[in-house]
Amino acid sequence: MGADADGGLDEQIINPAAYTLNGFQVGTIGSARRGDCTGPNYFQTDLALYKNVQVTDRVKLQFRWDIFNLFNNANFLFASVNAFIASTTATLSDDMTTIVSATPAGNFGQASQTRDARQMQFDLKVLW
Helix, strand or coil: CCECCCCCECCECCCHHHCCCCCCECCCCCCCCCCCCCCCCCCCCCEEEEEEEECCCCCEEEEEEEEECCCCCCCECHHHECCCCCHHHEEECCCCCEEEEECCCCCCCEECCECCCCEEEEEEEEEC
16 A cells, blocks of 8 residues: 555545544534545556467468556545545534534545456457
8 A cells, every 4th residue: 555645545535634523513514615626536447468379361360468447556446435524423402402522533534445457358359
């Protein structure tokens, strides 16, 4: 596991220090703006190498080698990000309308799954 530019883990998609539920009025809409959380970066390079061999005037064979995610980058899935605070970690005010304190889980905002790692395939294709 590496570190991102901010010194945190690469899989830390949402910064837990950027959001709080403390003081939030239950039943109201939050103040986060559209685009505040853009999701994980995605970078993938694919490569295909192939060679055509003439068998007859009308028939060719193509040998092909495909490599997906050539540089084997870890591309995290946003759908796997833990973005929920369990109700057992929130303390409500006496009148039950305001969150006094809330403690997110230790893995809050972290992605738990990645897209496929590097994959390769070999093909043999007949063209006529």
